[in-house]
Amino acid sequence: MIFVMGATGHIGSKIVSHLLANGQQVRCLARHYPNSAELSGAELIEGDANSVATVTDCMRHCSAVFTMIPPNMKATEPRYYQNKIGEVIAEAVEESGVTKVVNLSSIGANLESGTGIVLGLHDQEERLNALPGVDIVHLRPTFFMENILSGIPSMVAMNRYFGTIPGDIPVDMVATQDIAARAAFLLMNPTFKSHNVEYLLGERTLTFSEAIQELGEIVERPDLEYVAVPESEMRNYLIGAGISADSADAMNELSRAASNGTLQATVSRDKLNTTATSIEEFGRTTFKTAYMAEMERSRARQHQSLSSSPDMHP
Structure with missing residues (x-):
């Protein structure tokens, strides 16, 4: 049996699919399973x-477990929230007796x-590394390509994707399917020992301007544009979208670390950390x-707006 946390998310759901396709017994935990059919064959708790x-x-009785701290962008004091969940995970690993963790x-x-x-x-890496007798692989992916999807409404409405990282700064981007594939492999082949780190950096390094231009070509919008905005403007937008002020500040700080090269300086690209997609x-x-x-939703909204407009003819 393999246990997968976050099985309803971008990465966890793909891990479960990989495992089931390879004949593994899988157990999942979530508050709700809105699309349980996609996890058919797994034990859903x-x-x-x-x-x-x-x-x-x-x-309990699992050969390996996949752990993650579920994101909660509405949390005030996000580091406190992460540590609270992290402590639960670490205690559960210790009490269950599981010895292989991805x-x-x-x-x-x-x-x-x-x-x-x-x-x-x-904090969570250090917490898990302190557990006696547990072999761990910490997967350290870079910026998710799927994060770009949240900007699609502005791309459709204004032909622009907004961010705070300058458009000419090199950034690595990885598809979540590649993260899931590696995690599933490790879970099915838990031969790793001690504490390990694996980076997942995507197929190649791009700037945001290059990435958005490539995506624009694919949807026949060659003039699709990346626009870098001040942190204050992004902060106001994120808070307006329902993200807590603390989380908005934390996200801006991470973008700043990407902008000034802090993140890129932590790892060099090689064949092992270069992924396929x-x-x-x-x-x-x-x-x-x-x-x-x-696009279809936008057309439907426009049609509804026109249909509900008062008749202006005499």
Whole structure:
């Protein structure tokens, strides 16, 4: 049996699919399973990831577990929130007796300051490494390509994608399917010993301007543009979108670490940390599907607006 946390998310759901396709027994934990059909074949447990007893029960008798701290962008004091969940995970690992852990971390998790939302993942790596007799692989992926999907409404409405990282700064971007593939392999082949770190940096290094231009070509919007905005403007936008002020500040701090080269300085690209999915492949599949769906929603809203307008004819 393999236990997967976050099985309803971008990465966890793909891990489960990989494992099931390879004949593995899989156990998942979530508060709700809105698309349970996608996890058909797995043991689905509804419960609270804040409960040591629940997480411990899920981990018992498992050959390996995938752990992650679920993101909560509405949390005030995000590092406190991350540490609270992290402590539950660590205690459950210890009490369950599981000895093989694949932990989702992040690029920059080796740094003790200046990385905003990643600081809680730094704490979690140290917390798990302190557990006696547990073999661990910390996966440190870079910026998720899927993060770009949140900017599709502005791309459709204004032909622009907004961020705070300057458009000419080199940034590594990885598809979540590549993270999931590596995690699934490690979970099925838990031969790793001691404490290990693996970086996942995507197919090649790009700037945001280059990435958005490539995506624009794929959806026949060659004038699609990346626009860098001040941190204050991004902060106001994020808070308006429902993200807590503390989380918005932490996200801006992480972007600042990418902008000034702090993150890139922590790792060098090589064959081992270079993954398969290119920005073009991501664009032709995940991005194009999401972009066209937003286009349809935009047309529907425009049609509804016109239909509901009062008749102005005499």
